[in-house]
Amino acid sequence: MTPHAIHDETHPAPIDPSGVDWARVRESEYLVHQRFQYEYPAQILDLQHQLMVIPPTVFGDQRRTVYSLRVSEAGEVTTTQDLLANTVIDVRIPSVERGIEFEAWVSLRRAGPPQPREVPVEWLTDARFLQPTDRTAPDAAIEEAAAILAAEGLVGLELAERINTWVHQTMKYVPDVTGIRTTAAHAFAAGHGVCQDYSHLMIAICRLLGLPALYVSGHLLGEGGTHSWVEVILPSPGDEDAAHAWALDPTHGRRVDLTYLTVAVGREYGDVAPTSGSYRAGHGGTLTGFKEVRLVGIEYD
Structure with a gap:
């Protein structure tokens, strides 16, 4: 499924969370949109990048219903699970000219009331x-x-x-x-x-x-x-x-509570950094990011 299908066709307009009676919620639905854009002053080589931005299929009362990931440059993309069942995406690209963009869309559901x-x-x-x-x-x-x-x-x-x-x-x-x-x-x-x-x-x-x-x-x-x-x-x-x-x-x-969405768990931040990686070049780069989390569905008891 393409990112725009998840965003525009599958979900209605966002719901204002401040108007929700969270104590009565039986099920809630969310849409998460993230984008990471790296720009470089010149070519980089041997990019090895890791993304931890896609939640597990199941995490307690949270369920992932569909997701998509777009990588702007051609390369090898592999998805695995680590020892704590986190979704780990590894991207390997031989060379990138001036920049690369990663864009993720995720649809999630949670069941209430929240429990351990x-x-x-x-x-x-x-x-x-x-x-x-x-x-x-x-x-x-x-x-x-x-x-x-x-x-x-x-x-x-x-x-x-x-x-x-x-x-x-x-x-x-x-x-x-x-x-x-x-x-x-x-x-x-x-x-x-x-x-x-x-x-x-x-x-x-x-x-x-x-x-x-x-x-x-x-x-x-x-x-x-x-x-x-x-x-x-x-x-x-x-x-x-x-x-x-x-x-x-x-x-x-x-x-x-139900206003929280889990992506990954670990011993500390270093285990679950949303975006990290390495490449060969004599220069650095700049990162800009965008994130939007929408509440798109509510069912009450």
Whole structure:
């Protein structure tokens, strides 16, 4: 299916999310449109690019119904799944003259009310979600903050939500002062950052306190850029052989609801960067992006 068929023929006009009674929603439908455009001052060679912009077919109550991807230059495009079932698209092109554009369209549905996502019980002890990474490694200041939170005596979901609230109240949202390589320790010392930094800080504290946690990359209705939040993995009440992932947003200090759309999960941002890659050339390039998330369908109970 072509991108314009998804956009113009399949879906009606967008619905204003502010007018939706979300507590009564049984099912919601969304259309995501993204475009990444790279421009170069001269030819580049051996482009190897990776995109993580297409959500999995199924993710909890979220279902991908159809998607399309357009690459402006001819080359090899392969789609695979990684170990966490994320959709990974690899693009290899021998040479690009002056620029390349990637354009993705995705249609998604979610079922309400939102519930925690069932995950393998082995994830409760999985070192991938309990050990620090480059961006989530704690320093002495983060360890001290974690100890203060632990002293409050909360456990499980109450502890996870306390950490979520604490990060939201402690950090100040300031764009353009941190970058994709900023660590949780650096952002915490500065006291400000963006959603990626909030998520990394929360993950660092969760893991210090024995709560396995994942970084989530996705979209939030009403925001221009991609968004991130955290999934905390907890035992299922009354069932020692089951586990669920609770999605929490430290940037906004709340649980994730039907206005959130998940694209990929990982240990940290580096696992799920929407666009990344390499090429051979003696010069750099510039990236411009566009994203639109539309709410296009609502069914109430």
